Amino acid sequence: MRLKIKNLIINFGLLLIIIETLTPIYFMIKYSISDRDSIITGGDVIPLWPYHPTFMVYKYLLSSPKFIDVFLNSVKVAGFTLLFALMLGVPMAYGLSKIKSVYRDFLLVFLMSIRVFPDIVSVIPITEFFIKLNLDNTILGVSLAHTLLALPYVIFILLADFEKVPPEIELQAYNLGASKTTTFLKIIMPMVIPSIIVSSIYIFILSWDEFIFSYFILGYGEIETLPVYLNKMLSFQPPQNILMGVAVLLSLPVFVFVLLIQKRLLINIKEGALKE
Amino acid sequence: MKEMLRLEHVYKTYNNTDGIKDISFIVNKGEFVSLLGSSGCGKTTTLKVIAGLEKVNSGKVYIDGKDATNFPPQKRDVTMVFQNYALFPHFTVFDNIAFGLKMRKVNDYDIVKKVKNIASILEISEYLDRKPSELSGGQKQRVALARALVVEPKILLLDEPLSNIDAVLRRTMILELKSLHKKLNTTIVYVTHNQLEAISMSDRIIIMKDGRIIQEDTPEKIFTNPKNRFVASFIGEFKMNFIEGRIEERVGDLKFVAYNDIVLNLTDYQKSKLWAFKDKFVILGIRPSDIYIKHPREGLLGNDFSGVVDIIEHFGINKLLIVKIKGFPITILVPKDFNVSENDTISFSLLPENFYFFDVETGENIFYEV
Numbered sequence: 001m002r003l004k005i006k007n008l009i010i011n012f013g014l015l016l017i018i019i020e021t022l023t024p025i026y027f028m029i030k031y032s033i034s035d036r037d038s039i040i041t042g043g044d045v046i047p048l049w050p051y052h053p054t055f056m057v058y059k060y061l062l063s064s065p066k067f068i069d070v071f072l073n074s075v076k077v078a079g080f081t082l083l084f085a086l087m088l089g090v091p092m093a094y095g096l097s098k099i100k101s102v103y104r105d106f107l108l109v110f111l112m113s114i115r116v117f118p119d120i121v122s123v124i125p126i127t128e129f130f131i132k133l134n135l136d137n138t139i140l141g142v143s144l145a146h147t148l149l150a151l152p153y154v155i156f157i158l159l160a161d162f163e164k165v166p167p168e169i170e171l172q173a174y175n176l177g178a179s180k181t182t183t184f185l186k187i188i189m190p191m192v193i194p195s196i197i198v199s200s201i202y203i204f205i206l207s208w209d210e211f212i213f214s215y216f217i218l219g220y221g222e223i224e225t226l227p228v229y230l231n232k233m234l235s236f237q238p239p240q241n242i243l244m245g246v247a248v249l250l251s252l253p254v255f256v257f258v259l260l261i262q263k264r265l266l267i268n269i270k271e272g273a274l275k276e
Numbered sequence: 277m278k279e280m281l282r283l284e285h286v287y288k289t290y291n292n293t294d295g296i297k298d299i300s301f302i303v304n305k306g307e308f309v310s311l312l313g314s315s316g317c318g319k320t321t322t323l324k325v326i327a328g329l330e331k332v333n334s335g336k337v338y339i340d341g342k343d344a345t346n347f348p349p350q351k352r353d354v355t356m357v358f359q360n361y362a363l364f365p366h367f368t369v370f371d372n373i374a375f376g377l378k379m380r381k382v383n384d385y386d387i388v389k390k391v392k393n394i395a396s397i398l399e400i401s402e403y404l405d406r407k408p409s410e411l412s413g414g415q416k417q418r419v420a421l422a423r424a425l426v427v428e429p430k431i432l433l434l435d436e437p438l439s440n441i442d443a444v445l446r447r448t449m450i451l452e453l454k455s456l457h458k459k460l461n462t463t464i465v466y467v468t469h470n471q472l473e474a475i476s477m478s479d480r481i482i483i484m485k486d487g488r489i490i491q492e493d494t495p496e497k498i499f500t501n502p503k504n505r506f507v508a509s510f511i512g513e514f515k516m517n518f519i520e521g522r523i524e525e526r527v528g529d530l531k532f533v534a535y536n537d538i539v540l541n542l543t544d545y546q547k548s549k550l551w552a553f554k555d556k557f558v559i560l561g562i563r564p565s566d567i568y569i570k571h572p573r574e575g576l577l578g579n580d581f582s583g584v585v586d587i588i589e590h591f592g593i594n595k596l597l598i599v600k601i602k603g604f605p606i607t608i609l610v611p612k613d614f615n616v617s618e619n620d621t622i623s624f625s626l627l628p629e630n631f632y633f634f635d636v637e638t639g640e641n642i643f644y645e646v
Contacts, residue, residue: 166362168362169362171329172358172364175356176424187364190366191366
């Protein structure tokens with residue numbers, strides 16, 4: 001009996017979570033395929049599903065050179081951020097996992113400090129610094145800013161995994177004749193692949209929908225990323241269906257990325273390395 | 277015999293406490309040498325120093341005649357099997373074994389040939405395609421051994437390889453390691469805390485305590501000629517009995533007297549040395565297996581006692597009796613078919629030729645022969 005009630009509560013909770021997740025998605029999709037009559041009803045109740053569903057908005061957006069340009073900018077920024085954050089974060093986490101003194105905790109707090117302040121506070125000095133380096137209004141600049149934001153997370157996720165790799169594994173590789181580089185690339189790195197995948201998802205999502213830093217660094221220049229573009233559109237008060245179309249296209253890559261990669265997360269690669 | 281490994285006054289300490297101090301020994305080519313000691317005595321540190329995984333504070337390490345003290349681990353041609361096997365989890369058994377060969381830039385054809393050969397010697401040929409997670413403990417251990425042996429190292433270092441397998445499998449593995457050593461004639465340095473493993477496999481045993489070498493000898497000699505009380509109590513399946521007493525002169529004859537009551541005769545040889553200890557305290561040691569059980573009608577043999585059996589412990593083919601003589605407990609090893617039950621009185625004789633004598637203060641064996 002008690003178990004039944006417990007199950008009921010859990011199921012109810014799950015239902016709430018599902019509703020909470022799906023409602024915005026429903027609205028986004030519904031509006032993006034709505035025809036004009038389903039939005040401007042002249043006082044009638046807005047229907048739960050459009051009278052005449054249409055993909056007009058997508059056709060319009062995907063044939064708009066401006067939108068394609070902005071979309072590709074976002075892809076480039078996310079790609080570069082992924083590259084930089086992993087190239088820097090993986091070795092950093094590995095290095096930190098080898099430090100066995102109190103300085104390590106100090107370093108970790110220091111690394112985290114970018115996330116201690118609200119973005120709106122840290123964005124100002126960083127933007128100023130980037131302007132001095134002529135990195136403002138460039139894709140490289142935005143990518144580097146996103147890397148800065150992503151690094152603490154990458155390091156924390158990977159650090160925990162590197163520490164789980166038994167030191168003997170590494171010593172064994174040296175013992176069998178492997179150099180430090182070979183050991184890292186062939187033995188240690190493959191053992192933390194699940195964490196690298198988790199970090200990648202995180203970095204991608206972070207960069208893809210990051211707004212504040214992108215907005216400040218790109219300023220009023222020519223280059224825009226999707227969130228910056230969406231913000232600019234809002235000020236023109238465009239029709240809801242176009243706005244929601246952009247929103248769907250903004251969310252889509254994240255869905256696809258997570259779907260593609262989530263299966264690999266289930267592989268527990270470290271199983272059975274050592275005797276029980 | 278050709279010398280393969282030589283350590284000269286090697287020091288390696290961590291925070292000035294743990295670690296190893298003044299370690300010197302030689303291992304000849306094809307020899308099987310065990311480092312024996314309880315955990316934390318520096319055995320594993322010694323192995324890591326030999327493998328180059330730990331840098332020495334001072335001292336020299338010579339491998340195959342060359343000063344290898346500052347060689348990186350990759351250049352030493354010494355392979356090690358870790359206590360936890362340290363198999364690479366994302367590699368198949370084949371790739372695990374082949375790793376060392378690949379690092380040595382051996383061509384693919386030879387790699388396959390060598391891996392298959394060592395796998396058949398260790399009887400793991402059928403598992404070559406599996407991942408380490410699909411192997412049992414014993415199989416993992418063979419893979420780790422194969423991986424270390426396949427590169428034909430100058431020295432093979434084994435760190436407690438049998439510590440995590442059950443007693444029956446351990447017996448088989450001891451035999452297998454021994455025959456493997458005979459077959460391949462590899463120079464082996466073996467670390468263990470289990471004196472049985474050390475005694476049954478090694479050509480020589482090095483006993484370590486608190487980072488120092490206590491004694492270095494063949495298994496037989498270490499058993500019959502222990503350097504001090506620590507070695508005497510450490511070696512032997514059943515712990516030696518120790519009795520503290522005084523050397524006293526009684527009616528012109530030298531005797532060992534404990535508790536004013538237990539008076540033991542000594543051999544002439546023992547007396548000759550123990551005169552120097554007259555009226556001083558010494559510790560007498562006698563192994564449980566060296567105590568002679570008398571038949572009820574057997575005559576006096578000297579040092580005869582009778583006592584009440586307090587506790588009986590069974591150890592397969594043997595049983596261990598704890599007998600009280602004049603309130604003092606002494607352990608005696610008897611065959612399993614020896615008919616006795618608790619609270620019986622038995623007669624036995626402590627034969628003086630089986631006595632060991634240790635200095636009370638230093639614990640040194642008074643009769644130690646260098």
